[in-house]
Amino acid sequence: MASLDIVFAALSDPTRRAILQMLLEDDMAVTDVAEPFAMSLAAISKHLTVLTNAGLISQEKRGRVKWCKLEPDALRDASIWMQSFGQFEAVNLDAFEAFLERELPGNAE
Amino acid sequence: MASLDIVFAALSDPTRRAILQMLLEDDMAVTDVAEPFAMSLAAISKHLTVLTNAGLISQEKRGRVKWCKLEPDALRDASIWMQSFGQFEAVNLDAFEAFLERELPGNAE
C-alpha cells in the first residue's frame, strides 16, 4: 500500500489529476491519455508511473498497447486521513449528505 | 482559496501532516510545534509557511509568540475533489457511514 506521502504527492499535480478524471470514463491507452496534453509522450509516461507507484492506477500491457485503469481504492487512505479531522467534517456536512442521497437512495434520512 | 495543487502538496509531507494532527488538539506556538521534531526551528518555520500558503493553518502574532491555528476548511476542496470519484465512494461506504453515525446521531439510517 502506497504511503500517504506518495498518494498526496501524486495528487498534487494538475496533469495527473486530469488523467485520473479521464480514466473515470474508461480505461485508456497511453497514447490516448497523452493526446489532450501539450507535452511529450515521455512526460505523460512519467506521470503514469507516478500514478502507478501511488497505486492510483494500474497498467496492463496487451499487445503493444498498455492500458491504464483507475484504481480508486488508493484514495481511501487519503480520505480516511482527512476524516480524522473532526472539525473538518462538520464543515463538509453538506457534501457528505449530498453524497449519501445520491449513493444510498432511500436509506439516509 | 489555495489551489488543489498547493493543498495536496502541503499534505504530502509527513512532518506537515503531523503538525496538523498536533494542531487538532489546540493552538500552538511555533517553538512548541517544533519541539517533538528532530529538525531546526527554521525548518519548522518553513513548514508552517507552506501550511499557511495552503490555507490549512493560520498564524497570529501576539507579543513575541506566533500562534498557529488549524483551518480545516481548506481540506474541503480536496475532499470534494475526491468525492467526484464515484467508483471510489462505493469502496469507502463504510467509512462514510461510520462518519454519519457519529456526526448525525439519530439522523442517518
Place this chain on the structure above:
DNA sequence: CGCAAATTTAACCTGTTGGTTGAAAGTTTG
C-alpha cells in the same frame, strides 16, 4: 523480413523542496 506504431529509457536541464547554519529582527523582562 522490414517498416510502422506504442511505449519506455537515457541523458540532460531548470526550478523547487527540505534541510542546514548563522545572523537579524522584534518583544519582553530584569
Place this chain on the structure above:
DNA sequence: CAAACTTTCAACCAACAGGTTAAATTTGCG
C-alpha cells in the same frame, strides 16, 4: 538599557520533480 526569548531571513546545499529530445525496445502487420 541590556540580556534573553521567539521567530524569521539569507545563503547555501543535496536531492528531486517535471519537462525536453533522441534513441531503444517491443509488438503488429503487409
